[in-house]
Amino acid sequence: MFAIYKKELLQYFTSMIGFVFLAFFLVIMGIFYWTLNIGGGSGNFEYMLGSVDFLFVILIPILTMRVIAEENRQKTDQLLYTSPVSITKVVVGKYLAVFSLFTLAILVVSVYPLILHHYNSEVQLASAYSGVIGFWLMGGAYIAIGLFVSSLTESQLIAAIISFIVMIITYIMPTLTAAIPSDGKSQVFIVAAVWILICVASYSAMKNVFVSILLGIIGEAVIFVIYGSNSQVYDSLIIKVLNAVSISDRYDDFRLGILEVNSMIYYLSISFLFVFLTIQMIKRKRFN
Amino acid sequence: MIEVKHLVKRYGKHAAVNDLSFKVDNGKVVGFLGPNGAGKSTTMNMITGYIAPTEGQILVDGVDIADNPKVAKKNIGYLPEIPPLYPDLRVREYLNFVAEIKGVKGKKRAEMVNEIMTRVKITDVSERLIRHLSKGYKQRVGLAEAMMNYPSMVILDEPSVGLDPGQTIEMREIIKELAKDHTVLLSSHIMQEISAVCDEVIIINEGQILTIDTPQNIVEKMNTNSGLHIVIKGEKEDIKNALRTIPEIVDVKYDETCEENTIGMTLYTRNGIDIRETIFFKLSEAGLPIMELEREELTLEQAFIRLTGEGSRQFGGKKKKKASRKKDSSEEEAEDIVDEAVEETDNDEENENGGNK
Numbered sequence: 001m002f003a004i005y006k007k008e009l010l011q012y013f014t015s016m017i018g019f020v021f022l023a024f025f026l027v028i029m030g031i032f033y034w035t036l037n038i039g040g041g042s043g044n045f046e047y048m049l050g051s052v053d054f055l056f057v058i059l060i061p062i063l064t065m066r067v068i069a070e071e072n073r074q075k076t077d078q079l080l081y082t083s084p085v086s087i088t089k090v091v092v093g094k095y096l097a098v099f100s101l102f103t104l105a106i107l108v109v110s111v112y113p114l115i116l117h118h119y120n121s122e123v124q125l126a127s128a129y130s131g132v133i134g135f136w137l138m139g140g141a142y143i144a145i146g147l148f149v150s151s152l153t154e155s156q157l158i159a160a161i162i163s164f165i166v167m168i169i170t171y172i173m174p175t176l177t178a179a180i181p182s183d184g185k186s187q188v189f190i191v192a193a194v195w196i197l198i199c200v201a202s203y204s205a206m207k208n209v210f211v212s213i214l215l216g217i218i219g220e221a222v223i224f225v226i227y228g229s230n231s232q233v234y235d236s237l238i239i240k241v242l243n244a245v246s247i248s249d250r251y252d253d254f255r256l257g258i259l260e261v262n263s264m265i266y267y268l269s270i271s272f273l274f275v276f277l278t279i280q281m282i283k284r285k286r287f288n
Numbered sequence: 289m290i291e292v293k294h295l296v297k298r299y300g301k302h303a304a305v306n307d308l309s310f311k312v313d314n315g316k317v318v319g320f321l322g323p324n325g326a327g328k329s330t331t332m333n334m335i336t337g338y339i340a341p342t343e344g345q346i347l348v349d350g351v352d353i354a355d356n357p358k359v360a361k362k363n364i365g366y367l368p369e370i371p372p373l374y375p376d377l378r379v380r381e382y383l384n385f386v387a388e389i390k391g392v393k394g395k396k397r398a399e400m401v402n403e404i405m406t407r408v409k410i411t412d413v414s415e416r417l418i419r420h421l422s423k424g425y426k427q428r429v430g431l432a433e434a435m436m437n438y439p440s441m442v443i444l445d446e447p448s449v450g451l452d453p454g455q456t457i458e459m460r461e462i463i464k465e466l467a468k469d470h471t472v473l474l475s476s477h478i479m480q481e482i483s484a485v486c487d488e489v490i491i492i493n494e495g496q497i498l499t500i501d502t503p504q505n506i507v508e509k510m511n512t513n514s515g516l517h518i519v520i521k522g523e524k525e526d527i528k529n530a531l532r533t534i535p536e537i538v539d540v541k542y543d544e545t546c547e548e549n550t551i552g553m554t555l556y557t558r559n560g561i562d563i564r565e566t567i568f569f570k571l572s573e574a575g576l577p578i579m580e581l582e583r584e585e586l587t588l589e590q591a592f593i594r595l596t597g598e599g600s601r602q603f604g605g606k607k608k609k610k611a612s613r614k615k616d617s618s619e620e621e622a623e624d625i626v627d628e629a630v631e632e633t634d635n636d637e638e639n640e641n642g643g644n645k
Contacts, residue, residue, distance in 0.1 A: 003388035007374075014376045079372035079433065082336040083389045084361040286340045288299075 004085070004093030005100075008067070012101055021063055025105045028055055033112050043123040045113045046131025050255035053135070053248050056142045057171050061163035063101065064146025065156045067094050068278070072154040081286070091147070091279045095271075098143050106136045127257025134254030137267035141247055142167060144274035151281045173246035177239045187234040188227045195219045289314050290335060290441060290473065295344035297330050297495075304330045306495035308344070312441070317467045319486035319503070320475035327495040328475040329369055332445050335473075336366040349440065362391065365439040365470075369446050371430025375419035379410060379429055382418060383436065390437040404432045408462055424455035431462060435470075442466060444474040448481060460485055483507055515554040516564065519545050519580035520571060527551050530574040536561045550579055 012018030029052060036048045068091075071077040080090050113128035145166060150159040169176075180190070196216060203212035226233055243249060247270065253260035290312040297305040305327040312318045320328050333339045335346055337353050337360065346353045346360075353360040374382055383401045392400055405411045408428045413421060418429060427447065434442050447463065448456045463485050466472060476482050482489055483503035491498045491506070499506065520527050531537060536557045545552035557563050564581060571578055 003385055007385045010381065011376055075368060075370045076372040076374060078338050078368045082338050082361060082366045084358045084391060085389050
């Protein structure tokens with residue numbers, strides 16, 4: 001695992017992506033830090049971090065796009081998966097390498113509150129650093145998603161575009177959910193429509209018309225029976241589900257300077273889930 | 289030792305590898321021969337654990353790769369068709385990485401990397417970026433990767449594809465060198481290459497084994513009844529008259545020649561009898577100089593026809609039709625001389641000739 005980790009980091013700095021990432025990240029950080037905290041005279045560092053979370057949408061896809069896609073394209077995956085190292089170790093090693101690079105950037109950034117504190121002792125370091133921790137873990141979650149997307153394709157460009165789309169959707173999720181009607185009736189129709197889509201997807205995976213139609217009919221029946229017996233179940237269900245996948249929304253607690261354990265666990269679970277999915281994705285490929 | 293039992297790999301309904309069973313004994317160099325798409329790479333990918341078989345079992349030194357991949361993979365070095373190189377790393381960096389993931393620890397690593405680099409002769413490029421290496425060097429770096437941590441078995445997928453003739457010969461030397469202390473399984477679609485280095489040849493097509501034999505036996509089987517290509521200087525009539533006196537010739541096919549005043553032809557003899565000496569004396573008697581004399585080298589496709597026998601497999605059958613069609617047209621061309629030649633010899637031979645072809 002350590003070998004993979006070292007190789008990944010080495011490649012970041014032989015291929016310039018590492019330098020470009022660090023430079024871009026720190027420049028944007030610096031500009032916001034300057035305009036909001038120093039020029040704007042605000043002591044809330046955590047608030048500033050909340051305003052630059054759009055950086056993830058732009059930078060994480062660039063950071064993660066090549067991690068697995070490039071191995072697939074250059075067939076170097078044949079070396080990795082035929083060597084006596086488990087796929088889990090390969091993927092975890094890769095994840096940790098990307099995360100370390102990101103952590104390096106965060107370490108530089110975590111000096112900033114100290115500078116503020118140096119000039120004004122009223123600046124709250126505790127809330128500033130809870131913001132940094134939240135920001136750090138949020139980055140970890142985005143990296144895991146990018147890693148997973150990278151394992152789906154052989155093309156860096158496609159990996160970057162898909163990651164970008166996925167991240168932008170989670171980023172604007174609060175705006176999207178506000179547009180969805182929250183009453184039970186429209187919610188149940190959305191759920192029914194989603195179920196039909198799932199059944200269509202299941203047909204394309206299994207090529208079995210009978211099973212898919214059966215699944216569809218049973219599923220729809222269950223959905224409407226539940227709605228008939230208790231119509232309140234569906235109230236703002238979709239909105240709740242969609243908000244749960246809104247990664248940037250979870251930062252709100254940290255923005256207020258609260259070290260929210262729930263949100264930390266949420267970020268860690270997202271990271272864990274997508275690293276796990278990446279491992280499964282690669283394992284599945286062996287059987288195709 | 290590699291043992292493959294009833295290996296099957298299906299992609300949807302198509303079987304890329306269909307019930308393959310064979311054994312590679314310790315210390316042997318075994319060649320995997322077949323046309324493109326025969327299932328060579330798929331089989332090798334399964335043996336090395338890169339893809340999982342649909343059915344069947346693979347034992348590496350008695351260890352099932354499905355049950356204990358870590359142990360099995362440790363005993364195998366693999367050079368895939370496209371060498372798995374990172375273009376943005378230097379050769380030494382790359383080999384250090386390979387050594388590390390193969391579990392070579394600490395001080396031993398640098399030593400082993402140096403040793404292997406010397407062995408495959410890449411020490412002079414050790415500090416260069418892999419991206420800047422020539423194809424031949426890349427292939428050797430790939431070979432160094434496969435040899436790392438000295439596995440007991442080395443699997444090479446078309447190791448000399450894309451190399452120039454000089455590099456191909458060098459690669460063969462390296463493989464021969466490798467074979468001294470490794471069991472080697474290598475694939476190729478070139479018969480000559482396989483016969484130059486292998487103790488045993490497994491010929492596969494469409495995912496199935498056609499033959500397992502020594503290269504000598506296979507070459508022998510292939511060379512019986514192969515034609516004799518000859519270019520003679522002189523008038524057509526004189527040459528015809530001279531050849532008529534050799535009763536063993538049963539079929540003649542005219543070839544094009546690029547030299548003026550010469551006639552090129554391919555001669556087929558009864559039961560593949562060697563008539564090179566007879567031809568030499570007869571023609572020199574007639575004062576007709578031989579410009580070229582060469583045994584016809586069989587292509588892989590023709591070899592398959594020979595090896596599969598009469599219509600036993602789909603592939604052989606298909607090709608046979610094509611081959612016989614070719615023969616028809618050549619027979620037409622050569623009709624006059626053949627007929628004349630046969631008339632003067634024996635009628636029985638004509639029948640035999642028909643049976644042979």
